[in-house]
Amino acid sequence: MPGARDTLDYILHIGGVNYECSGNSELIASVKLEDLGLSSKFQSFLRKTPLGPIRYLSGSHGEQGSRSEIIGQTLSYASEKYGEDISDRAVYFGDRPGDVIAAKKAGIPIVFINPNIDFGSRYNRIITEYIEQNKCLHVSTLKDTKVKSFIDRLSVSTV
Secondary structure: OOOOOHHHHHHHHHHOEEEOOOOOOOHHHHHHHHOOOOOHHOEEEEEEEEEEEEOOOOOOOOOOOOOOHHHHHHHHHHOOOOOOOHHHHEEEEEHHHHHHHHHHHHOOHHHHHHHHOOHHHHHHHHHHHHHOHHHHHHHHHHHHHOHHHHHHHHOOEOO
């Protein structure tokens, strides 16, 4: 995804931490990050299983469970690791309308990277509401200059 490396580097530069949470299996998520050369940009990963969360210092992520559950587990893990609630400084990056819904359910802002503007009335309403609440930034690429401003406003640790 154009701009991903620069965005992850920027978050690290300002003292943020990047966590990967995904619905992909551990193998698929790890291979994707490795192939993109991005695995070193992430502090930690979380994988949700039917038996509960399994935490990794390297590895992968969210094999089972809804996106909002995976986000919640990642926020809990990061908050536990740093000894403070980080949910008010977290931002989620996603490329599907369902990611916006998951971020909203988890109560955190999202950078929604998708060039489309029409997702059907149900999704459009939810996305528009979250944008109007200043909790969603809809961009077509991470190279958009608004992304860094959105991150700076939050003083973030990304999920």
